[in-house]
Amino acid sequence: xxxxxxxxxxxxxxxxxxxxxxxxxxxxxxxxxxxxxxxxxxxxxxxxxxxxxxxxxxxxxxxxxxxxxxxxxxxxxxxxxxxxxxxxxxxxxxxxxxxxxxxxxxxxxxxxxxxxxxxxxxxxxxxxxxxxxxxxxxxxxxxxxxxxxxxxxxxxxxxxxxxxxxxxxxxxxxxxxxxxxxxxxxxxxxxxxxxxxxxxxxxxxxxxxxxxxxxxxxxxxxxxxxxxxxxxxxxxxxxxxxxxxxxxxxxxxxxxxxxxxxxxxxxxxxxxxxxxxxxxxxxxxxxxxxxxxxxxxxxxxxxxxxxxxxxxxxxxxxxxxxxxxxxxxxxxxxxxxxxxxxxx
Amino acid sequence: xxxxxxxxxxxxxxxxxxxxxxxxxxxxxxxxxxxxxxxxxxxxxxxxxxxxxxxxxxxxxxxxxxxxxxxxxxxxxxxxxxxxxxxx
Numbered sequence: 396x397x398x399x400x401x402x403x404x405x406x407x408x409x410x411x412x413x414x415x416x417x418x419x420x421x422x423x424x425x426x427x428x429x430x431x432x433x434x435x436x437x438x439x440x441x442x443x444x445x446x447x448x449x450x451x452x453x454x455x456x457x458x459x460x461x462x463x464x465x466x467x468x469x470x471x472x473x474x475x476x477x478x479x480x481x482x483x484x485x486x487x488x489x490x491x492x493x494x495x496x497x498x499x500x501x502x503x504x505x506x507x508x509x510x511x512x513x514x515x516x517x518x519x520x521x522x523x524x525x526x527x528x529x530x531x532x533x534x535x536x537x538x539x540x541x542x543x544x545x546x547x548x549x550x551x552x553x554x555x556x557x558x559x560x561x562x563x564x565x566x567x568x569x570x571x572x573x574x575x576x577x578x579x580x581x582x583x584x585x586x587x588x589x590x591x592x593x594x595x596x597x598x599x600x601x602x603x604x605x606x607x608x609x610x611x612x613x614x615x616x617x618x619x620x621x622x623x624x625x626x627x628x629x630x631x632x633x634x635x636x637x638x639x640x641x642x643x644x645x646x647x648x649x650x651x652x653x654x655x656x657x658x659x660x661x662x663x664x665x666x667x668x669x670x671x672x673x674x675x676x677x678x679x680x681x682x683x684x685x686x687x688x689x690x691x692x693x694x695x696x697x698x699x700x701x702x703x704x705x706x707x708x709x710x711x712x713x714x715x716x717x718x719x720x721x722x723x724x725x726x727x728x729x730x731x732x733x734x735x736x737x738x739x
Numbered sequence: 740x741x742x743x744x745x746x747x748x749x750x751x752x753x754x755x756x757x758x759x760x761x762x763x764x765x766x767x768x769x770x771x772x773x774x775x776x777x778x779x780x781x782x783x784x785x786x787x788x789x790x791x792x793x794x795x796x797x798x799x800x801x802x803x804x805x806x807x808x809x810x811x812x813x814x815x816x817x818x819x820x821x822x823x824x825x826x827x
Contacts, residue, residue: 431752433752433753433756437752452779452782452783452786453751453752453755453779453783453786455752456752456755456783456786456787456790457786459790460786460789460790463790464790465790465791466787466790468752468755468756468759468787470753470756631750657776658748658750661747661748661776
């Protein structure tokens with residue numbers, strides 16, 4: 396009967412491992428629900444959605460639907476800021492605070508479970524798969540700092556780990572869990588095929604904080620402000636367009652194609668923005684305080700990235716957040732006038 | 740038709756999150772229409788409705804390229820996620 400089933404809450408990322416972990420729990424007859432956290436740095440369908448390519452789809456939602464389980468989406472953008480800015484365990488190769496992140500998410504899931512009901516937590520972590528957060532010495536840190544302790548089960552590597560509460564209590568049959576380790580993903584891929592499960596991507600790539608290009612732009616943002624802070628729009632805009640910093644005090648965000656231009660249009664009421672009046676081309680947002688000379692330069696860059704780039708003169712409009720527009724006629728910059736150092 | 744929930748200029752998964760928040764305030768049988776600019780919402784909001792037991796009355800892209808989804812809140816309304824799992 397439904398009410399006698401133990402309830403497992405699975406941290407469902409949309410990737411393969413957590414999909415399999417949830418599937419293993421269903422196989423044991425447990426009541427399974429998923430939880431997914433939105434940090435603002437999730438890759439998900441953002442890029443596709445902005446550029447209007449492909450068929451965007453939220454990975455965790457697709458996974459939950461495939462499994463036939465509920466999914467609880469939780470917005471943690473504000474709380475996550477402290478994880479990014481002050482990671483107790485430091486960063487990985489870029490600005491990825493993976494160990495702190497895992498502890499934070501498992502902790503949030505534990506709190507959710509305590510409020511809404513549930514017996515234990517499940518993740519798709521695999522021993523040795525990630526250099527920072529999925530190691531034998533860091534697994535206990537996540538369990539301890541999240542407050543989940545032995546209510547945290549990692550079904551894919553369970554046989555290599557000490558028995559957890561759900562195993563000791565017999566809620567879960569340890570013999571039917573797995574003993575996977577390492578970075579080889581072939582066992583997971585084979586398992587997914589045997590279950591007939593579809594998944595978005597075989598490994599990683601779900602967080603912009605692991606992305607070199609993205610984090611370079613985030614570091615530039617902090618440097619330009621003289622302090623490490625960000626708001627939600629900052630981290631969304633770092634995902635879109637070409638970012639050029641022609642001068643230390645301002646940056647240009649240049650739409651690449653119709654989809655990005657459409658997305659940037661949503662910010663017209665918050666930023667000074669430019670566009671070529673008589674030629675197709677990008678919408679360009681200006682971040683920072685700029686003067687008249689700077690505006691000429693920004694207009695020349697705007698003209699450079701539009702279809703009037705080879706014309707001697709191009710008319711470019713500029714409008715402030717208030718909507719008041721002015722026009723200027725500029726010579727588009729030549730390619731050699733765009734130093735590589737401007738590109739972020 | 741004006742939407743009950745304007746989720747334009749929000750990207751995945753925010754349209755679904757906003758729908759989840761709004762539905763939590765509604766009673767079973769109530770109808771909600773949401774308008775989005777993220778094309779992924781055309782798949783994601785109906786998917787969320789299916790796993791949560793809400794009825795999708797329409798899901799389409801209009802002439803302006805905006806996604807319009809109308810749903811009727813299921814009997815498991817009120818948004819209390821502890822009320823049990825989806826019947827399987």
